[in-house]
Amino acid sequence: MLKTFRGGIHPPYNKDLTKHKPVETAKLPDRVIIPMSQHVGAPCEPIVKVGDLVKKGQKIGEARAFVSAPIHASISGKVTAVEPRPHPGGGMVMSVVIESDGKDELFEGINAPKPLAELSPDEIKNLIRESGIVGMGGAGFPTQVKLSPPPGKTIDTIIVNGAECEPYLTADHRLMVERPDDVVLGLEAIMKATGVKNGYIAIEENKPDAIEAIRKAIQAKDGIELVELATKYPQGGEKQLINAVTGREVPSGGLPMDVHVIVDNAGTCAAIANAIKTGMPLVERIATVTGTAVNEPKNLLIRIGTPFSEIIEQCGGFKGEAGKVIMGGPMMGLAQSVLDVPAIKGTSGILVLAKNDVVLSEQSPCIRCARCVDACPIHLLPTTLGKFAERGMWTEAEEYHALDCIECGCCAYVCPAHIPLTQLIRLAKNHIMAAKKK
Amino acid sequence: MGEYKFITTSSPHIHSGESVQRIMFNVAGALMLPAAAGIYFFGLRALVLIIITTLAAVLTEAIFQKLRGKPITVWDGSAVVTGILLALNLPPGLPLWMAVVGAAIAISLGKQVYGGIGMNPFNPALIGRVFLMITFPVQMTTWINPVDGTTGATPLQIMKMQGVSTDYIKLFLGNIGGSLGETSAFMIILGGLYLLYKGYIEWRIPGFYLGTVAILSVVLGRDPIFELLSGGLMLGAFFMATDMVTSPISRLGKIIFGIGAGIFTVIIRFYGGYPEGVSFSILLMNAFTPVINRYTVPRIYGEVKVR
């Protein structure tokens, strides 16, 4: 039987648009906008100023805090601005704007380190930190922080998340098909860095070619196992994945390390492999550009900081009237109001939905059908939480575990009354967190 | 390119496409099966009753909403479902004006006084039915015999008074006295299976309801097959106990609901004054539903067990 979790939904996946399309390298952007905050944790401090010349791979943002990751230039050229710019995550964020010189010169400091076999765990961790590698599934948690559990916490299992359960997205899928060895190498590096002997690569069964490629890549490897998962959203949610693979449950309010597990995205593993093989920090990534209003959906290898407008243009621009531009997948992605936001480390895809596909149905009263209850992968009562949130009953919402919501969107997706449950619960979470800070 | 205005609503950005209206009309569709059996056995009179009751229900809803100055939402189909369900719960020979009273009570006292769809604590159709049963007991217990059109007793009444069972085949097909839509177990099960298949009802409530009745019948020395097939049990278990609005939301809650309804049905049938207890039992469990919901909040993922 395929491994999975309880709850979840089966939305139409729409992955056929791009799943057979090999990754294309995007053309060099004329200009990149690199936000100093692309990760969970403290923003970076820009260490370049207007007029400076930078090269590809050069560090331009310094991470001073422990929970942070440095940021590097993704092209060579001249810094034309260091100022707040619109961020795909919302709001204005201090960003470094680099005008390309067209040469795409590599920074001199970048050299391939020793092969993995000769690297010590601390060297690996340091390399990961210096390469600015963060979780590339979207959350953007600094990877090296994850690999350094505080004393007293032991890790015994590493899981590579290759589920890619979000509809439309195929970036990880293509990565695993085309560069399976990189994914495996990244996993090996993590295992070595943490001294863990058990590694799993978990993939939803709707990606048979990726499963085949990974199966081949791990044939000669000890301690690495392939796990086939049922196709269900949100199979790739960290908690759901851990539950499906190990049967363990991350305690409420806790982290995967509380159940001795580290989960890393397949893309993150490939970035680690890249750093080990070439010494190159994280300056580019694969993103799926897709949707009903994109002329030529593609999987593109893009430089971090490339504006959305340029990326969409490379895919033939809009087809018909675009209603919604989303960074990420349709379930958890963020809708964008403008196109001059840049792609960041966590941009797994850009989804453009045609105006007709945007659901703007009128909300009707809850009929207590409990579809949301059945769909919730955390086993919350979204309908009850939604009612509390609508009336500002934050204490009650907290008692009903609003803070455990992972905002996967399943409840709102299934709601026949079209109640924006996810949004309501998010609102409750914000209020509860704000009250806690006081 | 920059002049595009994009919609920036919050995630998720896609929707299952399910709607309240679609659910209601599917339920109404499934109800057509037992309704058809009723019309077949009891004739045109049954059809008239269904139409009148449904019209009365829809009209009451519209009038109530109009009076309150609220948008009229009769097209969501919930009043239609209530109307049809109520008709299926009435004796085929009931005076039409009584059916209209029942429908008006069902929608007004059963639903609109609480604010309309989704807010009613009790199943409106059953409120209408029980109201009629208590208000006009004589007319509500005058049953037509489908074979010759004379008045007769239902199998449950015959069992209660004379201790005589009825042929299983007759019970299964519905060729017996009883409410318009409750006699044909076959058609009800067919409709129920359709709703189960479509995911519009949940198996736990009818499953545990029928199971409890069957087990208790065996324990108390009755014929379980007779008890399952007679009276309004099948119709209640598949179409009324499963009403989303008035049943618990958690899985455990649904199980408790089913078992509770089963126990009360058996108590009323075997020991009570009424030959039938399905309506009362379901309504009673409706009343318990808020309490059940309160005490069956599911253990969430990762919740630390209280020691």
Next chain:
Amino acid sequence: MNQYTRMIVVLVAISLAAGALLAFSYEVTNPKIQEQAQQALEQAVMKVIPGAEKMTTVEKEGMTLYIGTDNQGNKKGIAFKTTGSGFSGPIEIMVGYNPKEGKLTGIEILSMSETPGLGARIKEPAFTDQFKGKSVKDDFIPKKDVKVITGATISPAAVSKAIKSSLATVTKIYPVGGDF
């Protein structure tokens, strides 16, 4: 007078006054209450024994029996109370019986709490009259030799059962055909 003594004095005074007032009211009303009860009983007895004008009470075998006589002193029948358990509470029935003829002379429902419009219709003559002249040897089975009320089966059954079972005792004391 300090606070506490005052409290006690007031309370006691009010209690005594209340007690006195109540005792007085009781003295005034009690005879009337007794009279009412007696009257009600007599009325019921006269009603179930046609022709009776007077009654005497006898206690036999744990039963209280009322013997009805006309003005000439001719015994017209025996009346007794029985209680059935109805749909929603006890049903008190006064039953008239003529041992000589072995027949009931009438029944009267004294008190009950059956459903209005349904079970409560056992009070109506349409139901009670059928017992007039009914042989005590009958089975008293509803729908067989006792007419029932549409929609209500329990209440008539309760009445029939109560009469039948108390008749068993009464006919032992005053056998059919015997004198009384």
Next chain:
Amino acid sequence: MLKELFFIIVSSVLVNNFVFSRFLGNCPFLGVSSKTETAVGMGMATTFVLTMTAVAAYFIQHYILMPFGLAPFLQIVSFILVIASLVQLVEMVVLKISPALYNAFGIYLPLITTNCIVLAVALLIPLKNYNLIESTIFGLGAGLGFTLALILMSGIREDMEFGDVPDALKGPAIVFITAGLLAMIFLGFAGLVPL
């Protein structure tokens, strides 16, 4: 014997529920049924007092009022005074032995004196000729029936907070209508127990 006691319980909880079928205790039923927590507290407190009252009423009736022939005219006065002092006493004792328990339902105790179920139970015991054990069970059943009614109503009322009750019906009106529907449902138990 056991059967009779069982019937008394079933009768007073379901068939002749004190609120829905005997119309008793409506004031507290309206007043404290808006939250399940308070409903449970009030129910527990009332059940406790009712059971004690039933015992007390039995003794007063059989050992004071009847022997001295005071029953017909001092019954009401003596019962109500006993109930009032009993409630006071319970309040003091509970406060002394368990402050936690006092916090749980102590605040409801003063409201119980005017709950007509209490006096009604006291008056019904002589009327029904119950013996001591039957009286106790009757009091207990009355309390449990009242508690059940309160809990059901409070659950529905809590849900109603999220509803959209017409303005004119807000407050007691909708509670009465809901109580009417509940009373209708409880009629389903009619004839359940041979009384």
Next chain:
Amino acid sequence: MVKDFVNGLWGENPIFRAVIGICSALAVTTAGQNGIAMGLALTFVLTCSSILVSILKNIIPSKVRIPCYIIVIATFTTIVDLFMKAYFPALYQVMGIFIPLIVVNCIVLWRAEGFASKMSLIRSIADALGMGLGYAWAITLISIVREILGSGTLFGIHIMGANFTHWVIMLLPPGAFLVMGILVGIMNMITRKPVKNTHCH
């Protein structure tokens, strides 16, 4: 003074506005004459108690005032109970224990404690009469609705024709609650003020 009288009849009508003392209003209201009888019984107890409480307000120490009021109320209730038993046995049988239960009818203690114990004798009488008659007309109205629909009669006289189908529910508990709820709702609509439920104490 007139104001005190009208207050009970309408503004603070115990049944429809304050919504207290409703047990009897639900229990005995199956026929019009029951409503009138119960209303008069309560008015008697209420007025007598108010008079006495108002007279004794300065004599009774405040610490024992509640027990004193209760004794006063219980005494008058017993008197009503005895007299009804003696002179109206049929009515008495219908009312059952709801006559003795006037003792714990919140209206009486509410007015004794809340009004009579503070106001002059005249005003107390006006208030008690207003409240009592306010209670009386309210429950008589409930009784009339239930009687007409339930029995087809008004004060015992057939008015609905021979073919009238009795609405049995009206004579049963649910009918009482439903009629009460609907009437309170209608009163809310007439006065356009949300009802305020006065707690007993």
